[in-house]
Amino acid sequence: MHNGVMELIVSGAALTVVLEDLVRLVREISTAGDLSMAAASALNRLGRDGPHGLTELANAQRVSQPGMTQLVTRMEREGLLRRTANSDDRRAVLVEATDAGLDLLKRRRAERADALEHLLDQLDPQDRAAIAAALPALARLVEAKASD
Numbered sequence: 001m002h003n004g005v006m007e008l009i010v011s012g013a014a015l016t017v018v019l020e021d022l023v024r025l026v027r028e029i030s031t032a033g034d035l036s037m038a039a040a041s042a043l044n045r046l047g048r049d050g051p052h053g054l055t056e057l058a059n060a061q062r063v064s065q066p067g068m069t070q071l072v073t074r075m076e077r078e079g080l081l082r083r084t085a086n087s088d089d090r091r092a093v094l095v096e097a098t099d100a101g102l103d104l105l106k107r108r109r110a111e112r113a114d115a116l117e118h119l120l121d122q123l124d125p126q127d128r129a130a131i132a133a134a135l136p137a138l139a140r141l142v143e144a145k146a147s148d
Helices: 012-029 037-049 054-061 065-077 099-121 125-146
Strands: 081-085 093-097
Touching: 012 037, 012 081, 012 099, 037 065, 037 081, 037 093, 037 099, 054 065, 054 093, 065 081
Parallel strands: none
Antiparallel strands: 081 093
16 A cells, blocks of 8 residues: 555566467457568568668567568568668668558558457456556557657
8 A cells, every 4th residue: 555545566477478468369360461470570660660771670670681681582572572772872772661561561450450349349348448548558658668
């Protein structure tokens, strides 16, 4: 008790388990775009942040440059990404999401949102309200880390 109010102690371990299970469950329910986690993550980054150099993308995704080159080559063959000349450095290339890649991201996100809505509909109103109340704090947590 602190000032007459019980404090909720949030465990990083408990939150990790619940979030991992929730992500796994939503991934199992949705089927749009059969992408690996690495491919989905790279496509999300390019869709959100725009074109990246291969080295920059590999570093941001925490994978080796040869591994990223293989991933980009595969995704390029699938029409999800394209390589373009870097106007600042003619020796380097930029990797960007194609319209097809951006469309796939949009469909995946919509399908996952629908799957999550279906799960949320199974909860009682108090649980839905508790989740809604937690969203702003979770968003601030993500924003704080993104601004580091």
